[in-house]
Amino acid sequence: xxxxxETEAIRTQTERSQYLEHSTPLYLTSxxxxxxxxxxxxxxxxxxxxxxYSRYSNPNTSEFIDKICKMEGAESGxxxxxxxxxVFSTLAALLNAGxxxxxxxxxxxxxxTMFKNILPKWNISTSxxxxxxxxxxxxxxxxxxxxxxxxxxxNPAVDILDLEALGSIAKKHNLILIIDNCFATPYLxxxxxxxxxxxxxxxxxxxxxxxxxxxxxxxxNAKLIKQVYLFSRNTGxxxxxxxxxxxxxxxxxxxxxLDRHCDNALKVAVFLExxxxxxxxxxxxxxxxxxxxxxxxxxxxxxxxxxxxxKGGIDAGRQFxxxxxxxxxxxxxxxxxxxxxxxxxxxxxxxxxEERLQTGITGGLVRISVGLEHxxxxxxxxxxxxxx
Numbered sequence: 073x074x075x076x077x078e079t080e081a082i083r084t085q086t087e088r089s090q091y092l093e094h095s096t097p098l099y100l101t102s103x104x105x106x107x108x109x110x111x112x113x114x115x116x117x118x119x120x121x122x123x124x125y126s127r128y129s130n131p132n133t134s135e136f137i138d139k140i141c142k143m144e145g146a147e148s149g150x151x152x153x154x155x156x157x158x159v160f161s162t163l164a165a166l167l168n169a170g171x172x173x174x175x176x177x178x179x180x181x182x183x184x185t186m187f188k189n190i191l192p193k194w195n196i197s198t199s200x201x202x203x204x205x206x207x208x209x210x211x212x213x214x215x216x217x218x219x220x221x222x223x224x225x226x227n228p229a230v231d232i233l234d235l236e237a238l239g240s241i242a243k244k245h246n247l248i249l250i251i252d253n254c255f256a257t258p259y260l261x262x263x264x265x266x267x268x269x270x271x272x273x274x275x276x277x278x279x280x281x282x283x284x285x286x287x288x289x290x291x292x293n294a295k296l297i298k299q300v301y302l303f304s305r306n307t308g309x310x311x312x313x314x315x316x317x318x319x320x321x322x323x324x325x326x327x328x329x330l331d332r333h334c335d336n337a338l339k340v341a342v343f344l345e346x347x348x349x350x351x352x353x354x355x356x357x358x359x360x361x362x363x364x365x366x367x368x369x370x371x372x373x374x375x376x377x378x379x380x381x382x383k384g385g386i387d388a389g390r391q392f393x394x395x396x397x398x399x400x401x402x403x404x405x406x407x408x409x410x411x412x413x414x415x416x417x418x419x420x421x422x423x424x425x426e427e428r429l430q431t432g433i434t435g436g437l438v439r440i441s442v443g444l445e446h447x448x449x450x451x452x453x454x455x456x457x458x459x460x
């Protein structure tokens with residue numbers, strides 16, 4: 073029987089041990105024993121589905137993967153030590169030397185660095201399309217194009233891409249569509265419904281939700297995941313059992329937390345939109361957002377991240393951060409604590425000014441990951457920090 077999202081998040085568990093525990097225990101073991109020589113042979117020959125070594129699989133990791141697969145409507149998945157190890161390992165597993173990626177220009181800074189500096193070592197090239205130029209994608213497809221890669225909402229400018237349009241293009245040209253769903257989480261958006269082949273999460277963010285552990289996961293088409301699994305099994309980016317246990321527990325409260333995150337974020341966005349020191353505000357469920365209707369089609373709510381531009385450019389952005397008293401200055405997001413970041417001087421500082429502007433990052437752009445504090449306290453701190 074298929075259950076609601078919240079029920080699956082709570083009731084998907086590993087099989088109980090002889091102790092009949094109510095809550096899944098930690099399986100802190102690196103390896104597993106075999107009954108006899110034949111059991112060991114069959115296990116290593118993949119004739120049995122069982123745990124062999126925790127770099128391959130572990131009960132805690134498997135529970136976490138099973139939950140995300142159910143939430144995303146995916147066939148299979150593999151969990152990683154971090155979000156970026158999920159991105160790299162997924163791409164490395166599926167690409168060969170000479171292949172080509174077609175990526176949205178607005179992606180996370182480390183992902184851009186990978187496209188620009190790391191993958192070219194293996195003669196893997198990347199071309200870019202802007203968030204509002206999806207109609208140009210087909211013109212950018214080359215004979216060696218293999219993957220379309222995008223985030224929605226984007227980091228850090230909080231733009232929305234038409235996932236259904238991307239899915240149609242990928243299917244038409246027999247390309248693999250990979251969507252980074254980190255900002256939305258599977259509670260707010262399921263890209264597979266719109267045609268994505270694979271979905272990636274930095275579980276470090278909202279999936280954990282309390283800034284405690286690192287983790288990443290890729291889920292989707294079983295044949296593609298098998299390639300990702302075989303690559304990762306031999307290269308070792310596996311998620312630790314402890315972190316998997318924490319993340320699986322975190323998923324039990326994801327829906328409740330996201331409802332509050334989204335309520336707070338919308339209130340913060342409305343406040344900022346009316347402030348005279350702010351040029352513009354980007355939040356998917358604000359009517360002023362350029363892709364507001366598209367966001368409502370694809371997402372259950374607007375998420376926890378608000379982007380806004382302080383009047384006065386990069387110096388004003390830094391001055392604003394230096395004036396924050398209650399909120400946190402951190403590179404993370406998706407925490408219970410509200411976090412304020414200035415992308416131009418931090419997460420995207422390694423990009424050139426031209427590259428930043430192409431991704432919508434102006435000197436005064438500030439990204440706020442709205443937490444679970446009382447919204448009045450968040451707004452009051454933002455208000456006093458803007459009084460310059």
